Amino acid sequence: MSTKSGLVVTAHPGDFVWRAGGAIALHAKKGYRMKIACLSYGERGESQFAWKKAGVSMEEVKAGRRAEAEAAAKLLGAEIEFFDAGDYPLRPTEAILDRLIDIYREEKPSFVLTHALEDPYNFDHPVAAHLAQEARIVAQSAGHKPDPTRAYSAPPVFLFEPHQPEQCNFKPNTILNIDEVWEVKRQAFEILAAQKHLWEYYTRVALNRGVQGGRNTGKPMTYGEAYQRLFPQALEELA
Amino acid sequence: MSTKSGLVVTAHPGDFVWRAGGAIALHAKKGYRMKIACLSYGERGESQFAWKKAGVSMEEVKAGRRAEAEAAAKLLGAEIEFFDAGDYPLRPTEAILDRLIDIYREEKPSFVLTHALEDPYNFDHPVAAHLAQEARIVAQSAGHKPDPTRAYSAPPVFLFEPHQPEQCNFKPNTILNIDEVWEVKRQAFEILAAQKHLWEYYTRVALNRGVQGGRNTGKPMTYGEAYQRLFPQALEELA
Amino acid sequence: MSTKSGLVVTAHPGDFVWRAGGAIALHAKKGYRMKIACLSYGERGESQFAWKKAGVSMEEVKAGRRAEAEAAAKLLGAEIEFFDAGDYPLRPTEAILDRLIDIYREEKPSFVLTHALEDPYNFDHPVAAHLAQEARIVAQSAGHKPDPTRAYSAPPVFLFEPHQPEQCNFKPNTILNIDEVWEVKRQAFEILAAQKHLWEYYTRVALNRGVQGGRNTGKPMTYGEAYQRLFPQALEELA
Amino acid sequence: MSTKSGLVVTAHPGDFVWRAGGAIALHAKKGYRMKIACLSYGERGESQFAWKKAGVSMEEVKAGRRAEAEAAAKLLGAEIEFFDAGDYPLRPTEAILDRLIDIYREEKPSFVLTHALEDPYNFDHPVAAHLAQEARIVAQSAGHKPDPTRAYSAPPVFLFEPHQPEQCNFKPNTILNIDEVWEVKRQAFEILAAQKHLWEYYTRVALNRGVQGGRNTGKPMTYGEAYQRLFPQALEELA
Amino acid sequence: MSTKSGLVVTAHPGDFVWRAGGAIALHAKKGYRMKIACLSYGERGESQFAWKKAGVSMEEVKAGRRAEAEAAAKLLGAEIEFFDAGDYPLRPTEAILDRLIDIYREEKPSFVLTHALEDPYNFDHPVAAHLAQEARIVAQSAGHKPDPTRAYSAPPVFLFEPHQPEQCNFKPNTILNIDEVWEVKRQAFEILAAQKHLWEYYTRVALNRGVQGGRNTGKPMTYGEAYQRLFPQALEELA
C-alpha cells in the first residue's frame, strides 16, 4: 500500500465534488490516502433547497449537508474533516489555521488541491485558497510547535476549476485524465441532490476538458479535470 | 538507442548555449536526438569582437560564428542546421518557414525549446519564437504537402530564459535539473570566446535557478535551467 | 413612478459626488430610487480644511461632513445612509456588512456603483468595494436570515472612476452620458467647499470622458462618467 | 425591413459556424443583413478528412470547403464573400485589406464579429482579427478613396470564443442569448461533416455559456454565445 | 551650448504636438538638440478637413500637413525629418528602418520619445513604436555598417500618452513638469487648425496630469505630460 497522500482544502462540500472529485477518486484508487478539509457545511449559500422547508433550523441544515458531504467523500475514497468556519461569509479563525497546519504536518501530502485565487462570484473561495496556502507555509516554520525531528516539505499546489473560469482569471496548465474514475465522480454528483441543475453542467465541463487534454497531447482523453499548478515544477527530463 | 528527439529553435548561436545548453546536453546524454535550428549566425549583434578586426568581411564574421556554433553544438551532443535568416534584424522568409515545418515533421520532436514571447532588448528573439510556433502549427495541417500516411502531433513548447527575465514577462514554471551535465554546459560557454563577460553571468543564473529548483521541491539541485511551458500538460497523476 | 432602484456604496462623501454624481442624478431623474451607502464621513482624510480650525473636535468635523453629504445627496436626488465605519482607515464590522446585506434585499437594486478594486493612494476605496461585493453575494444566500418567499438577484456592478485611473488598473468599458444632469453634478461639487481644488479637475474629467464617449460611438456626448462593468452582460441583440 | 447589418470576419469556414453561428442566425432573423468575410477556405488546416482521399487536388479541397461554407452561411441567413487568402498560414495582402475596407463602408455594420486577439493554437486567428480591426480603422480615414459625402462610423467589435478560451486570454464580457435560433445553429454544425467530433463539443459550450448567461442576470437562458466586447460602450442608462 | 539631444519618433504630425510638445519645447529650451522623425504626413487619417475641399490631390494634402508640421516643429524648437511612410496604414520599409538607425547613431540621443505599445484605435501608433525600438536596437549592432570607432549606447525610451490611455494599457510612471513651456505647447496646438476640437481636450489632459504630478510628489505642478518609461533606470541615489 502506498503511503502517499493528497490534501483537498475546500470552502463548501459541493466544491470538492464538482471541481476535484476526479482527482480524489483517481488518487484514492492508486492507493493515496486522500484527506478533505471541508471548511464550511455550505449551510447558507449552497442549501437553497433545504431552506424551503418551513421552520428548518440552521443545525438541521448543517446536519443535512454534513451527511451529504460524508457520503460523497466516502464514495470518492477520502476521509473528510469539517471545520464549521461559517458560510457566506467564511471566516476562518486562528484555531482553524492551527488545525490545518497540523494536518499538513500529519499528512505530509504529495499535493494540495484548493480554490482559484480570485472569484468575484464567491468570496469564500479565495478565502479558502488563502488559508490553504498560509497553513502550507506556516507548516514549514521550525518555530511553530518546534520539533527538530520533524521532516516536512511544502507540497505543490493545484487550483481546481471555478464555476466561471475566465471571470476568476483561472488559467489551467494541467489537465488530469479522470477517465478511469468518471463513473464514481458522476455518482458523487448525484449525492448532491439539491444541486441537480449542476450535474449536467459539470459533466459537460469534464467532457470539454477531456477534449482539450487530448488536443494538447495527442493522447486520447474523454473526461478531464483542469488545474492551475501554482509553483514551478522541478524536472529531470522535459518529455 | 532512444528514438526520441528534441528541437531547439534559436535566433543566434549564443542563445542555445546560455539558455538551453543544459537541456540539450542532458537529453543528448539520455539518448535523445537533439536538433538545433539556428536562424542566424549572430553576425551583426553578437559579434562586436569580430568587427574590431580591421577590414573584416561579413562572410568572415559569419564563418567564425558558424564555426563556434558548430563546435558548441557538437560538444553539447546536438546536430545543428543554419538558416542564415539575417541578424539585427532577423527576417525569416517563407522558404525558411517551409524548411522548419519539414524539420518538425522529420524529427517529430518530443519537445521544442525556443525564445520568450517578448524581449524589448532584442526583437530577433520574439521573431524566432513566433516562427518556431508557426512552423509547429502548420506542420499539423493535413493540406501542407499532403501525405495521408503521416503521423505528427504538435509537441510541448518550452520557452528558455531571456537575459532579463522580468523585462520580458518571462515567468518560469519549470526548472530543469542540469547537475549531471553542468560541466559540459560550462565548457560550451568557453567556446563563445567573444562573450566572455557572460560566462560568469550565466553560471550565476544556473546556480540561482538551482537553488530555486530545490526550494520548490525539497529535492537538492545545484544547477538549474528555467523554462516556461506554454501549453497545458495532460497528466495521469498529480505527484 | 418607477420602482427601479440603484445603490451606491462609497467610502467617503466626496467619492459619490466626483465619481458617480452624474449617474445618481440621471437615474433619479428617470425615476429610479437612488440610495447611497456612505461608509464613513471622510472625517480624517478628506477634511484637511476642517482640522485647521483650532480646537475642533472629531464630532464637529463628522457633523460638518455629514451635513455636506446630506446636502449633496439631496441635490442629486438620492437617499443617503451613514455607517460611520471609520476613515483612514475604514474598518467595516460584521454589523455593517449585515446592514448592507439588508439594504441589497430591501432595495433590490438594478445596479450597484462602487469603487475600483485597487487604489494605492487610498486603501479605504478597495475596502469599500470589497464590502459592496461581499454584501451583494451574501444577500443571495438562502440561509442568511432565511425567508423562502424572498426574491433577490445579484445586480450588475459598475466600478466608478478613481482619481488616478491607470495607477488603479481601472479600465473603463462603459461611458455614461450625463449631459442632461451635468449642471446638477456641478452644483453638487460646490457643496464640497473644502475640496474646491477638485471642482475643475473633475469638470475636466467629465469633459474628456464625454469626448471619448462620443468617439467610441459616433454619437455626440459632452459630459461623461466612466465605469468598469464587472460581470458579463447577457444580451438579446448586439447593437 | 431593417437596414441594419452585421459583419463577421473569419479566418476559416468552421469558425463562423462554431463561434458566431448563433449571432448570425439571430440577427438575420431580426432583419439584419449579415455579411461574412471568409478569409480562407480552411483548405489546409480544417480539411484532414478531404486530404485522406487519394490524389485529391488543392482546388478540389477548396471547392468542397467553399460549398460547405456557402451552405452554412445560407442556412444561417448570411451572405458570404471569400478572400482565398491562404490557410495555415493565412497571409492577407494589401488588396484583401482594400476590399475589406470597402465592405465596411458599403455595409456600415452595426457590429463586427471576429477572432480573439491571441491564439497560440492557431496563428491564422489573430491575423484575421488584426485585419478586421485594421480595415475598420482605415475605413474611417477621409483620405482613403476620398468622398466628402461619405458617412461612416467605426462599429463596436466583439471577439468570438476561441477553442480553448483561457489559453487565448479570452475574457467574455457579453453572453448572447441564442435560444430562439439554436436549432439553426445546430443544423449548421451538421453541414461541417468533416468536423463531426466538434458538434457535441460546441453544443456543450453553448449550454454552459447559457447557464452562465442566466447566472449573471437572473433571467433564464439555455443556449449562449460568449463574446468579448473590445471598446467601451456609451450608455444612456445603466440598467 | 549643450551637446545633448533627444529624439521623437512619431507616426503623424499631430502626435508630437499633443503628446510630446511639452518635452520637446522644454528640452530645446534647456539646450538639447531636439529631432523629430515624423513617419507620415497624416495625409489620410488626420486630414478630414483638407479632404472636404473638392478636387484636392494627395500631394496637396501632404504639402499642407508638411507645412503645419514644420511650423509646429520650429515653434517647439526642433528639427523635423519626414519619412513619407504611408498613413492609415503606416508601412515602414527597410530603407526607412535604415535611415532611422543612422539617426540614432548620428544623434546619440539621451532619450527617445515614441508611441504606446498598443492602440486599438490607431494601428499606425504601435507600428511607429516598434520601428523606433527596432532601430534603437539595431543601432547597437557592431556589424551594421561596421565602424570600430563608433560609440553608441541605447538611450532610455519614454512612451507618450495615447488618446485613450486605459484602452491602450498605457500606465504612466513619469510626469514631466511642462509649466515653463506651456504657452509654447498651446501655441503649437493652434497651428493644427484642422484639429481644433482637440485643443481643449489636450489642455485638459495637461492640467489633470499636472495635478497628478503634484499629488505624487508634494511639489506644485500646473501642466504635466505623462510618459511610460520602458526600461529600468540605474540610480546612484533613491531620492
Place this chain on the structure above:
Amino acid sequence: MSTKSGLVVTAHPGDFVWRAGGAIALHAKKGYRMKIACLSYGERGESQFAWKKAGVSMEEVKAGRRAEAEAAAKLLGAEIEFFDAGDYPLRPTEAILDRLIDIYREEKPSFVLTHALEDPYNFDHPVAAHLAQEARIVAQSAGHKPDPTRAYSAPPVFLFEPHQPEQCNFKPNTILNIDEVWEVKRQAFEILAAQKHLWEYYTRVALNRGVQGGRNTGKPMTYGEAYQRLFPQALEELA
C-alpha cells in the same frame, strides 16, 4: 550633515539585509538617517537553526535574532525599531499601525523601502508591504492626531527584490548601484550565520543585477540592488 532620511519596513531581519542592505548602507554613507521598522524577529520562519537546540525557548530565539538584527543594522548604519508583530504568520495590530504612522511623521522619509506586493512563498511579506503603505497613507490624514502645524508629504515607495522575483510578479524598474558599499553589505550577510546558504545566492543576485544595471544605461556597475518604484515620478528633465 544631511537631514534627509529613509525608512525600511521589513517583515523579518533577513529581508533588510539581503534585499535592501545596499540601499541602507549607501544612503547612510551619504548622510541620510536610515530607520528600519522590523515587524517581527523572524523567530519562527527564519530560525531553523536556533530551534535545533534542545529545549530552546521562544524568548531565547527572539533574543538571538534581535541581537543579529541589531548588529546588522548597526553595521549598515541604520537605527532599528522592533515591533514583535508575530512571525509565520505576521499579524499587525492597530497599535503597530499607529506607531508606524508616527514614524512616518517623525522621520518624514525621502523614500520608503518595503516588500513586493505578492509573495506566494511567504505571506508575511505582502502583509508588511500593505502595512507600510497603509501607514504612509494614514500619515497624510489631517484628522489622525490632528496638528495643523504639521507638514508631511507621502514619500515614494520602492519594493525590494523578493527571493523568486518572477513568482511574485516583481518587475524591477530601478537598479541602484551599490558598488561603493558592497563590502559592507557582504559583511552584514555574515552576521546572519543561520542563513549561510543564502550568502552566495544574494552575492550572485547583486552581481547579476549589476550587469543589468550597466546594460540598461551603458555606465559600468558591478553590484546592483533591484527595486520596483510604485508611484509615478515627477521630473523636470528626462535625461
